Amino acid sequence: MSSSEDAGTRPAGERRAAPPAWPAGHRAALIVSIDVDGEYGVIAHHGADDWYWRAQALYDLEAGVWRLLEILADYDVKATFCWVGRAAEDRPDAVLAAHRAGHEIATHGWDHRTYASMTRDEQREDLTRTRDLLASLTGTTPVGHKSPFWRFNEHTVPLLQELGFRWNMDIAAGDLPVAMRPHPELAPVIQLPPSRLWDDYSFFVDWVTPPRHAFELWRDDLDVLRAEGKLMCLTLHPWVGGRPGPSRALTQFLDYAIALGDVWIARADHVALWWQERERDLAAGSPS
Structure with missing residues (x-):
């Protein structure tokens, strides 16, 4: 792997900082992220037929997203909704409902x-097309x-x-955010670490388990991360985790998490911005 490839795919780990x-x-x-795929995730995985x-x-869009919005409202938790462009095109009302409730749209x-198999130009087109649609719906450009x-x-x-x-929430190189700077002259991309163990799909599609099993694992992981002072990024899909039992x-x-009283439950953009400012302060010699 070349050094340029390495800069774009391998963030420096936390090294027990x-x-x-x-x-x-x-x-x-704690970040709660909701991946709103519509039917396009399963089409990409299983085929349109x-x-x-x-x-x-x-x-996903008919029931699950609405149940998750109601739950988040009940707990006064602000989440990050990661939208597939075509799903947003199908149900702009759901995008607007999430945006107006104070959730981040990504x-x-x-x-x-x-x-993984797209060229640079294909990815650029895909990213800008999705970003521009979401910006046109909400009036806010996704970050x-x-x-x-x-x-x-x-x-x-x-x-x-x-x-x-x-x-970006693709690379799990540790349990803390990492600033990636493949272009040193530009503002960094803060990498927020996901995990399959924090993904509802793993519990209710890959393996069909009672909801308490997912809760118990997430609880135990949060306990460890809380003791270590780190970050947890939960991933839900409305057609999976938005069903009644899950x-x-x-x-x-x-x-x-709320009863603990000392876990910061925040949108991904708020965590990333705070981390970027922290890195800037550390570079300048200020305390974190």
Whole structure:
């Protein structure tokens, strides 16, 4: 792998750095991200002719996204909604509902095709098309991106940096944000670490388990991360975690996280901006 490829795909790890002093004395941070795929995620995975999966995924925009919005409102939690462009085109009312409720709107590809096999020009077109549609719907330009399937290549992070994106949630190189600077002269892209273990799909599609199993793992991971002063990035899909039973995993987890009283539950853009400012202060010699 060349040095330029390395700069765009391998962030420097945290190397057991001292835990950050999160805002307002919080001991850890939690991001709730919602991947709104519509039916396009299963089309990209199973094909357009697989109507079983397409029918399952219709739940995403018809019911699941609305249940998740209600839960988040009940808990007064602001989340990050990562939108597939075609899903946003199908249901702009859902995009606006999330935006007006104070949630962040981020990009998740135009039609959920993997970025791993896209050329640089194809990715640029996909990113700008999705970003511009979401900006036209909400009046706010997205600053965050999560690649479909979390699959990307050496072009992705440099392009995000060139296009002015501020955060990306594709690379799990540790349990803290990492600033990536493939172009040293440009503002960094803050890499926020995801995990398959924090993804509802792993529990309720790959393996069909009771909601309490997801809650218990998320709770235990949050306990460890809280002790270490780190970050957890939860991923939900409305057609999966927005169903009646699986949604209980989210409500139980929010009950637990909020009751701790010292976990900063924030949108991805707020965490990324805070981290970027922290890095700037550290570089200038100020305390974190």
